Amino acid sequence: MAPVVLKLSKTEIDKIKKFYHNDKIDKNIPYTEFIAKTNQTTITIYTSGKVMFQGSAAQQEASRWSKNESLAKTTTKDEKTTKTNRTQQNVLPVDIAQKSLIGSDEVGNGSYFGPLIVCAVFASTEQLPALKALGVKDSKMLTDSDIQKLAPKIKEQVAYKILEVTPKKYNEIQPQYNAVRMKVALHNQAIGLLLNEISPTQPDYILIDQFTPEANYRKYLKTEKNQVTNRLLFTTKAEQYHLAVAAASILCRAQFLDSLKKGSEELGFSLPSGAGLKSDQVAARILKKGGLSLLENYAKLHFANTKKAQKIAGDYK
Secondary structure (H helix, E strand, O other): OOOEEEEOOHHHHHHHHHHOHHHEOOOOOOOEEEEEEEOOEEEEEEOOOEEEEEEOOHHHHHOOOOOOHHHHHOOOHHHHHHHHOOOOHHHOOOOHHHOOEEEEEEEOOOOOEOOEEEEEEEEOHHHHHHHHHHOOOOHHHOOHHHHHHHHHHHHHHOEEEEEEEOHHHHHHHOOOOOHHHHHHHHHHHHHHHHHHHHOOOOOOEEEEEOOOOHHHHHHHHOOOOOOOOOOEEEEOOHHHOOHHHHHHHHHHHHHHHHHHHHHHHHHOOOOOOOOOHHHHHHHHHHHHHHHHHHHOOOEOOOOOHHHHHHHHHHHOO
16 A cells, blocks of 8 residues: 655644654664564654655554544555454453453564563452553553653552563563463463452453454463453553553563663663564674573563574674
8 A cells, every 4th residue: 555644843843753653673774763563563753854754554654643534534555464363452342441451462573682572450440440540551662761660659559460482481481482372372361360469359351462363362372271261352552542551561561671680780781672673683693692591581582583683693703
């Protein structure tokens, strides 16, 4: 489909950068200042102030930032196909934001360095005002500093379960568990543990920030011993629809940042998030220091970054 191009103010562009912060990719392209990829769409911010959305969900993403009603209402054939394959906002209960709910999210799947973390949070209807008063919202709209300040306050307000798969453990199980199966297992386990903790209280729904079509999630779910199958809802950008998911996203991100910080302190130099050129260069430095046996403690080795880092490390020999 044709790309969508918007001319936006600096304030609006800054909001876009914050919103897509976790989806940013490292590419050095002339006349661009920011590139991110999410929801099958690439968002490119040019130094001219123009923002281009490219991909099957380009109009859907662009409509978040456009005041043009016709753009917001336009749905392409590709978008219809995408919506057919996953649960979207229009199938969520209209009053979902006020329900007692378990929200589940993950972080780290797209980062070469650091762990894969899944968090489930239970927020009752009565707890929602307190979370809102704290400033809980989509983590992409918050700075890392804000997230680290909010996380301990959230933990005082709600029941939660956090599961962390360290890079070393990730590398051990990755050949048997692809990325989707691994996330399904972690979401299911975190939700199940949290349900046991809050029992006999039951949430109205369980909302998972969607990373795969529901049918695929349930296919992998069948391989798990203790399956949570009831009251499940799925949607992308779920943190925008309920504070429980937003809180889970914040707790995930905070723990991910703590893990990167710990690894950086152990190595004596900074571990970046993401999977761009900087990650290749840092990985090469680790390889030269201790080889793959050291790198496997900090990175997800099946990423293409590993081969790139080996080439860089070899070039410097």
